Amino acid sequence: MSNTPHLFSPLVLRGVRLPNRIVVSPMCQYSCTDGFATDWHLVHLGSRAVGGAGLLMSEAAAVTPEGRISPQDLGIYKDEHIEPLERITSFLHGQGAYAGMQLAHAGRKGSTAPPWETARVIPPAEGGWTFVPAPSAVPFADNYPQPTALDGSGIKSTTDAFVAAARRALAAGYDVIELHAAHGYLIHEFLSPISNLRTDEYGGSFENRIRFLIEVTDAVRQVWPERLPLFVRISATDWLENPSTGKTEDGSDPGWTLEQSIALASKLREHGVDLIDVSSGGNVRSANIPVGPGYQTPFAERIKKEAHISTGAVGMITEPAQADHIIRTGQADLVILAREMLRDPYWALRAAQELKQSTPWPVQYMRAAEGHPPPRKPIGE
Numbered sequence: 100m101s102n103t104p105h106l107f108s109p110l111v112l113r114g115v116r117l118p119n120r121i122v123v124s125p126m127c128q129y130s131c132t133d134g135f136a137t138d139w140h141l142v143h144l145g146s147r148a149v150g151g152a153g154l155l156m157s158e159a160a161a162v163t164p165e166g167r168i169s170p171q172d173l174g175i176y177k178d179e180h181i182e183p184l185e186r187i188t189s190f191l192h193g194q195g196a197y198a199g200m201q202l203a204h205a206g207r208k209g210s211t212a213p214p215w216e217t218a219r220v221i222p223p224a225e226g227g228w229t230f231v232p233a234p235s236a237v238p239f240a241d242n243y244p245q246p247t248a249l250d251g252s253g254i255k256s257t258t259d260a261f262v263a264a265a266r267r268a269l270a271a272g273y274d275v276i277e278l279h280a281a282h283g284y285l286i287h288e289f290l291s292p293i294s295n296l297r298t299d300e301y302g303g304s305f306e307n308r309i310r311f312l313i314e315v316t317d318a319v320r321q322v323w324p325e326r327l328p329l330f331v332r333i334s335a336t337d338w339l340e341n342p343s344t345g346k347t348e349d350g351s352d353p354g355w356t357l358e359q360s361i362a363l364a365s366k367l368r369e370h371g372v373d374l375i376d377v378s379s380g381g382n383v384r385s386a387n388i389p390v391g392p393g394y395q396t397p398f399a400e401r402i403k404k405e406a407h408i409s410t411g412a413v414g415m416i417t418e419p420a421q422a423d424h425i426i427r428t429g430q431a432d433l434v435i436l437a438r439e440m441l442r443d444p445y446w447a448l449r450a451a452q453e454l455k456q457s458t459p460w461p462v463q464y465m466r467a468a469e470g471h472p473p474p475r476k477p478i479g480e
């Protein structure tokens with residue numbers, strides 16, 4: 100038998116042994132009041148655990164109230180948030196799946212409307228807020244709030260909020276934390292020279308722009324147990340560059356680039372990060388993104404090979420053979436699916452049948468499982 104890993108090979112990261120390479124990507128559900136998870140979140144994530152995914156990432160969970168994108172976002176800024184989250188992690192563990200929490204701060208994209216409404220700033224009278232922190236006082240686009248540049252103590256208290264949130268995630272039973280440093284939210288805003296115009300030690304050079312993320316990583320790693328993995332989701336490029344040449348058409352500033360992402364990923368590895376979840380874009384509204392099947396996977400491959408760190412590939416991965424190929428050819432260690440998981444919560448079980456792999460089914464559904472693979476065991480048994 101070949102030792103080449105495939106979609107249904109386990110992956111060991113520190114003390115966690117994921118049963119397969121299939122991850123449900125973080126997806127905001129815009130279904131909370133004051134950050135509290137509800138039955139919707141239990142069923143949304145729970146059904147995809149029943150459907151065989153090995154790791155379920157929570158949607159972006161805001162570390163402060165003003166760190167939410169919309170007033171309906173998930174939060175982890177209060178101890179009271181722990182209890183309903185713990186109900187979700189217990190259910191996922193009962194399905195033999197692992198639970199990940201994405202810790203996030205929306206930065207200058209905060210206090211905005213859910214995507215199914217017209218893009219607009221939500222005023223305080225409708226549950227929005229006016230303090231929208233960012234590295235620099237530069238709005239993302241029209242219909243977005245005017246942000247306030249964080250001062251030194253604001254940066255420190257935001258780092259502390261990530262730490263408090265990590266402690267709560269641990270108390271709620273999560274196995275993985277992912278820091279959201281992508282999609283034009285606060286951490287990405289610090290990384291990119293497009294949104295970070297600071298002249299202090301948090302702006303200017305590459306070392307200065309990555310400082311906030313490195314500080315958050317170090318602080319979270321200190322409270323997040325050694326036995327548990329830490330992921331970081333990044334946007335590999337702002338899409339102002341041609342990723343093959345690293346240059347723009349007109350010689351203007353390419354913003355955050357793939358080369359910088361590779362250098363950042365190496366640093367993050369040295370700071371105790373186990374896997375880079377490689378997304379792209381979100382910081383420049385006018386960016387021209389060549390979206391297509393697996394369009395971000397080459398970034399995951401380059402980061403894995405050049406920064407020597409595990410990666411997750413995300414973005415228009417929909418077909419079992421496509422996902423399996425990514426793992427078999429060593430382009431990434433995990434495949435992370437978002438919209439296809441909304442279309443088919445049982446994608447992983449279907450993929451196993453299509454790829455002729457055996458994966459355990461919930462014991463309750465065994466009569467429907469072709470070939471009757473062994474039933475699943477809850478984690479911890």
Ligand SMILES: Cc1cc2nc3c(=O)[nH]c(=O)nc-3n(C[C@H](O)[C@H](O)[C@H](O)COP(=O)(O)O)c2cc1C
Pocket residue numbers: 124125126127128157158159201279281282332378413414415416435436437438439
């Ligand atoms: C409804 C929805 C909500 C999303 N919310 C988040 C989020 O909370 N955090 C995040 O990092 N990405 C979020 N994303 C982006 C996805 O995680 C994923 O990166 C993107 O959809 C590309 O993957 P796909 O082609 O498989 O959908 C969201 C996407 C969708 C469709």
